[in-house]
Amino acid sequence: MTIRVHAGFGDEFPGADASSAEAAANLVAAANAFLEEVHRRRHPVAGLSHSAYQVLAILDGAGQPLPSHVIAERLLVTTASMSSLLDTLERRGFVRRLPHPEDRRKILVEITDPAREVVDQVLPLVHAAATEAFAVLEPSERELLTEALGRVRARLSDIRSEEPRAPEPRRRPVP
Amino acid sequence: MTIRVHAGFGDEFPGADASSAEAAANLVAAANAFLEEVHRRRHPVAGLSHSAYQVLAILDGAGQPLPSHVIAERLLVTTASMSSLLDTLERRGFVRRLPHPEDRRKILVEITDPAREVVDQVLPLVHAAATEAFAVLEPSERELLTEALGRVRARLSDIRSEEPRAPEPRRRPVP
DNA sequence: TATTGTTATACTCTATAACTATA
DNA sequence: TATAGTTATAGAGTATAACAATA
Numbered sequence: 001m002t003i004r005v006h007a008g009f010g011d012e013f014p015g016a017d018a019s020s021a022e023a024a025a026n027l028v029a030a031a032n033a034f035l036e037e038v039h040r041r042r043h044p045v046a047g048l049s050h051s052a053y054q055v056l057a058i059l060d061g062a063g064q065p066l067p068s069h070v071i072a073e074r075l076l077v078t079t080a081s082m083s084s085l086l087d088t089l090e091r092r093g094f095v096r097r098l099p100h101p102e103d104r105r106k107i108l109v110e111i112t113d114p115a116r117e118v119v120d121q122v123l124p125l126v127h128a129a130a131t132e133a134f135a136v137l138e139p140s141e142r143e144l145l146t147e148a149l150g151r152v153r154a155r156l157s158d159i160r161s162e163e164p165r166a167p168e169p170r171r172r173p174v175p
Numbered sequence: 176m177t178i179r180v181h182a183g184f185g186d187e188f189p190g191a192d193a194s195s196a197e198a199a200a201n202l203v204a205a206a207n208a209f210l211e212e213v214h215r216r217r218h219p220v221a222g223l224s225h226s227a228y229q230v231l232a233i234l235d236g237a238g239q240p241l242p243s244h245v246i247a248e249r250l251l252v253t254t255a256s257m258s259s260l261l262d263t264l265e266r267r268g269f270v271r272r273l274p275h276p277e278d279r280r281k282i283l284v285e286i287t288d289p290a291r292e293v294v295d296q297v298l299p300l301v302h303a304a305a306t307e308a309f310a311v312l313e314p315s316e317r318e319l320l321t322e323a324l325g326r327v328r329a330r331l332s333d334i335r336s337e338e339p340r341a342p343e344p345r346r347r348p349v350p
Numbered sequence: 351t352a353t354t355g356t357t358a359t360a361c362t363c364t365a366t367a368a369c370t371a372t373a
Numbered sequence: 374t375a376t377a378g379t380t381a382t383a384g385a386g387t388a389t390a391a392c393a394a395t396a
Contacts (some may be wrong), residue, residue, distance in 0.1 A: 001332065002325025007359060016302035017309070019317040024209060024305035026324040031206030033331040034199060041339050063350050070375060081364055090363080105372045105377040120345045127191035128342035129334075130199035134192070136330040137323055142194040143376055145323055147330040148316055150177030155311045156208040157176065159304075166217050167303035170295045175238055224385065244354065256387055258356055265387080280354040280395045 003029060008173055015168040027149075034133055041125040052089055055120060056111060060119040061129060065098060065108035111166065154167045178204060183348055190343040203325075209308055216300040218336065221293045223267075226250060226260055228297060231269060231286060235294040240273060240283035 003025040009018045035050075042053060058074055059066060072082035086109060088097040094115035100106035111119075133141055178200040184193045210225075217228060223342060233249055234241060247257035264270040269290035275281035286294075309317055 002225065002322060015306070016299065017306040018323055019314055019321070020305040021302050022319045022321045023309050023312070024301075026328070027202070027207050027209060030324040030328045030331070031203050031207045033328050034202060034247035037331050037334060040335070047280035051363070067377080072279050077363085078365065079378060080366080080380085082196075084363075090265075103373070103377080106376070109393095120292070122187055124191065124337070124342040124345050127188045130195040131190070131192040131332055133327055133331050134195035134198050136326045137198070138314075139194055141323055142198045144316075145320065146194070146197045146201045147177060148312055148320055149198075149205040149313045152308055153201070153205045153208050154176035156205070156308050157217050158210050159212060159307055160215070164300070164303070167299040170299050172295065242354080252386085253388065254355060255357085255389080275354095278354085278396070282355070309392075343383070 002026060011169055012173055013168070014171065027152075029057050034129065035153055037133065040124050041129055044092075045121050045125070046092075048089075048092075048094075048118075051077070051085055052094075052158070053161060054116075055085060055089060055109075056094060056115050056119050059109060059111040059122070065110040067100065067106045069106075069107055071109060089115075177201060181304065187346055187348055188343070189346065202327075209304065212304050214299055216304055217297050218299070220296050221267075221269075221294075222254040223264075223269075226252070227264055227269075228293075230264060230284075231290050232298070233293050234270065234284060235291060240285040242275065242281045243284055244281075246284060264290075266305060 003022060005018050005021050005025075006065075009016070009021065020084060039050070046053075051073065053064065054075060055071055058071055068082050068086065069079050074080050075082070077085070090097060093111055096109040096112060098110055098112045099110050113153075178197060180193050180196050180200075184191070188196075201340050207258050214225070221228075222232075229250060230246055233246055237301065243261065244254050250257070252260070261270060261272065265272060269287055271285045271287060273283040273285055275283050312320065
């Protein structure tokens, strides 16, 4: 199941590291497979999108109503997109918009009881999927994986502010 | 940077494994961060979507025109979605639809020279992002990561055909 | 009958820009 | 002026269903 690059990778992409390409490919593939499994288990509960479930989880976790722009920041979407998301959730009866008592420009988004029930059903499903998927690793392997992925993510966070350098060009193999 | 679950996780989600939840969270977060970095580097080249770049990479890798449904299967989308994707790519001049010489129900999708240049630019960018991101790991760590993720993916592939069992319910913490 | 592909339709997510109300 | 939120508009991706052409 492990994805490997072909034998001529080093010649085709000078300057690129084959083991990094393999790690990246398996990272993305494993994450996709996991998210697909989560979707399969979670979708029957309320038929919501990933973003919508995230909004409910954020509100449930906060334990109190939150202003729209606070949720938007955590979700990394614009406030305009957030409005649209909240429209969907409000239409389904999962959130309410309340006036903010102090700042009348703001609204407070409140989670409803039916949505709390959805969250109560969904979180165990997600954690069960994780538990089953990673049961094939030893506890020490899980810890290594978690720590290594944290380091990679920190590196990516640093890279994000750098101007990417032009890589060495591909040497297209002759077939 | 590493994502960790809170202290009461085990009480809140009986039956779920905390180290698996942490591994899953860091897996998804790292994959998202990597894909975001890829998007940042790749987008200026042709402004295409992830799916569209994938179609071009598939056609370039195949070395010959492919029927539409073959690409759709590899991309895990319906043939209807594939039609829409091909419309976009054809409008941009990156693919051509050719009649299939043997089976007149089929079409062959051919990559154009401008699209080959796009692929030649994009692949080194993607591999450079991977090389830079995973440079924070030792070669042996990269190999461990790759192998472990391959095992997790194989497990997820097995799980996919199983009927998920109902997990133990959440014990909502009292705030 | 089954397969391949397209079209019609619809929905979600996302973004930018223009706008209102409020601070 | 700056901030919070909405609306208008647009585009992409995805899906299902109905359909035509072909095998």
